[in-house]
Amino acid sequence: MTWKGADSLIRSLETVGVDVVFGIPGGTILPAYDPLLTSSIRHILMRHEQGAGHAAEGYAQATGRPGVCMATSGPGATNLVTPLADAFMDSIPIVAITGQVTRAVIGNDAFQEADIVGITMPVTKHSYKVMDPSEIPEVIAEAFHIASTGRPGPVLVDIPKDVLQEETSFDWPTSIELPGYRPTSHPNRRQIKAAARLMREAERPVLYVGGGVLKGGASEDLMRLAEAMNAPVVTTLMARGAFPDNHPLCLGMPGMHGSYAAITAMQRSDLLIALGARFDDRVTGRLDGFAPEAKIIHADVDPAEIGKNRAADVPIVGDAKHVVAELVKAFLHESTTQGRTDLSAWHEEISGWSREHPLAYEQDDDGPIKPQFVVDRIDKALKGDAIVVTGVGQHQMWASQFVACNKPRGFISSGGLGTMGFAVPAALGAKVGRPDERVVAIDGDGCFQMTAQELATAAIEKIPIIIAILNNEHLGMVRQWQELFYGERYSQVYLPPDVPDYVRLAEAYGGIGVRAAEPDEVDNAIDKALGVTDRPCVLDFRVDPQEKCFPMVPAGASNDDVITGPAPASAPARPSFEPAADGSDYAFGGMGA
Numbered sequence: 001m002t003w004k005g006a007d008s009l010i011r012s013l014e015t016v017g018v019d020v021v022f023g024i025p026g027g028t029i030l031p032a033y034d035p036l037l038t039s040s041i042r043h044i045l046m047r048h049e050q051g052a053g054h055a056a057e058g059y060a061q062a063t064g065r066p067g068v069c070m071a072t073s074g075p076g077a078t079n080l081v082t083p084l085a086d087a088f089m090d091s092i093p094i095v096a097i098t099g100q101v102t103r104a105v106i107g108n109d110a111f112q113e114a115d116i117v118g119i120t121m122p123v124t125k126h127s128y129k130v131m132d133p134s135e136i137p138e139v140i141a142e143a144f145h146i147a148s149t150g151r152p153g154p155v156l157v158d159i160p161k162d163v164l165q166e167e168t169s170f171d172w173p174t175s176i177e178l179p180g181y182r183p184t185s186h187p188n189r190r191q192i193k194a195a196a197r198l199m200r201e202a203e204r205p206v207l208y209v210g211g212g213v214l215k216g217g218a219s220e221d222l223m224r225l226a227e228a229m230n231a232p233v234v235t236t237l238m239a240r241g242a243f244p245d246n247h248p249l250c251l252g253m254p255g256m257h258g259s260y261a262a263i264t265a266m267q268r269s270d271l272l273i274a275l276g277a278r279f280d281d282r283v284t285g286r287l288d289g290f291a292p293e294a295k296i297i298h299a300d301v302d303p304a305e306i307g308k309n310r311a312a313d314v315p316i317v318g319d320a321k322h323v324v325a326e327l328v329k330a331f332l333h334e335s336t337t338q339g340r341t342d343l344s345a346w347h348e349e350i351s352g353w354s355r356e357h358p359l360a361y362e363q364d365d366d367g368p369i370k371p372q373f374v375v376d377r378i379d380k381a382l383k384g385d386a387i388v389v390t391g392v393g394q395h396q397m398w399a400s401q402f403v404a405c406n407k408p409r410g411f412i413s414s415g416g417l418g419t420m421g422f423a424v425p426a427a428l429g430a431k432v433g434r435p436d437e438r439v440v441a442i443d444g445d446g447c448f449q450m451t452a453q454e455l456a457t458a459a460i461e462k463i464p465i466i467i468a469i470l471n472n473e474h475l476g477m478v479r480q481w482q483e484l485f486y487g488e489r490y491s492q493v494y495l496p497p498d499v500p501d502y503v504r505l506a507e508a509y510g511g512i513g514v515r516a517a518e519p520d521e522v523d524n525a526i527d528k529a530l531g532v533t534d535r536p537c538v539l540d541f542r543v544d545p546q547e548k549c550f551p552m553v554p555a556g557a558s559n560d561d562v563i564t565g566p567a568p569a570s571a572p573a574r575p576s577f578e579p580a581a582d583g584s585d586y587a588f589g590g591m592g593a
């Protein structure tokens with residue numbers, strides 16, 4: 001057989017184990033689409049490249065294997081920028097393959113030319129421009145290796161059209177040699193020992209668990225560590241499910257909309273054991289007021305994270321799997337030889353906070369439907385047997401608060417970048433990756449409208465995902481900030497609840513649509529959706545537009561200033577907190593507004 005660059009590309013993807021590619025063809029990537037016709041790889045034709053990128057992320061988050069997306073040059077490639085940035089912030093292994101204009105015209109402002117390597121340089125872990133077809137196998141092998149090892153992340157492979165068309169040979173590399181890229185996976189013994197000593201001595205320890213624990217597959221060892229220490233555990237948005245919510249040591253999510261107990265336990269802690277977490281501002285609040293008495297053990301596979309936001313007393317570089325396993329051993333040795341600290345007073349204090357400030361809502365029988373009630377009912381119906389995916393905004397935070405996350409890779413969300421439009425395509429990708437799991441997206445009406453066209457993909461490809469829209473007629477999280485911090489001056493946040501008509505929109509795309517406008521219609525709608533097995537189903541829940549998400553630590557405030565509940569009862573109507581002069585405290589993004 002005569003090999004062309006395109007054959008070599010598809011063969012390389014097969015060899016590395018790719019089973020599905022999410023993409024959209026176009027001029028410069030066309031040569032690669034021809035051998036796809038006879039490949040074992042399933043190609044899923046998306047309706048927007050952003051959808052392809054998020055689907056690859058959803059696939060990766062659900063399976064732990066790199067997700068793959070493909071696009072043509074110019075606008076196809078630039079539509080991938082948001083998912084690449086999203087994957088970079090949340091350390092998600094994806095490989096994006098883009099066509100490029102032919103070598104001879106690169107730099108000429110040729111039709112559909114964009115310097116995608118340059119554009120995405122700050123938001124990719126690595127990128128390749130392949131100028132010789134013989135390099136394709138090596139580049140693909142390296143791209144998947146880089147995406148999925150060390151701190152995972154997105155890798156871009158940009159290939160000019162004529163490189164795909166040129167004749168070449170296919171030589172799969174026997175080994176991968178990357179000078180300068182040798183992630184440290186095994187932690188330093190001395191640091192582990194120093195950490196174990198602090199862990200034994202601490203009177204108010206908290207295990208602060210981030211997404212690295214899920215990615216490192218360290219959940220079982222984390223359970224052993226938490227139980228050995230008898231220490232409370234908080235799981236960040238990216239780590240939901242790394243430690244089961246139904247475990248008595250679990251305090252839930254910390255941060256801006258975390259549980260009061262999780263936020264306050266971190267604040268009062270004398271030792272934070274940060275595992276694969278990055279002291280994100282949505283977790284720490286104002287940094288100089290964060291956990292003021294805590295010593296810090298900070299373990300991360302990426303040394304650049306350590307000391308970035310908060311100095312570490314014991315820095316540990318290594319992947320979570322090895323670090324946590326070593327910590328268990330070292331702690332058990334230390335505590336059997338040296339004795340251990342009694343933590344009962346600490347647990348009592350924390351229980352008091354949980355009792356006084358539980359996550360709660362009130363649902364009146366005659367409405368309006370509370371968004372938390374919807375999430376609660378979905379959670380009860382799923383009985384923990386599903387993957388829940390979210391968009392970004394209030395619904396995301398309610399999902400994290402009211403979905404019991406009891407197993408790894410069961411909760412998928414856009415954390416670092418806070419990307420509206422994430423849920424529908426990410427849910428689609430998750431379902432493709434784990435077809436035997438039920439996949440439910442909890443979405444906002446604003447987010448849904450950003451990538452709703454992927455319903456067409458789901459319908460045509462028979463990918464039965466459920467999308468539960470908490471239709472609160474607003475860009476709810478922004479509305480909440482305007483209510484609390486801008487004196488109820490609502491600016492550009494109203495979304496008419498009937499435009500579009502979500503039920504008819506779902507039907508127009510070949511899916512099923514169901515509306516629930518009263519509390520007693522909620523369970524019925526969920527039941528109907530759970531019965532659909534061959535197409536997407538959209539649930540339009542008409543929820544209370546006024547409902548706000550609490551607890552809340554205002555952006556830029558200290559975690560000591562958490563607002564715990566409805567403003568009139570337990571918090572000032574407008575917190576005395578004032579924005580910084582440069583407005584930076586109100587910067588929109590992340591998982592808040």
Ligand SMILES: Cc1ncc(C[n+]2csc(CCOP(=O)(O)OP(=O)(O)O)c2C)c(N)n1
Nearest residue numbers: 393394395420444445446447475476477593
């Ligand atoms: C792409 C993008 N644009 C803007 C924002 C800022 N933003 C954050 S949350 C939010 C509102 C989301 O509204 P909706 O999807 O209806 O969810 P809700 O907050 O009402 O649950 C906005 C506009 C963002 N995070 N992402």
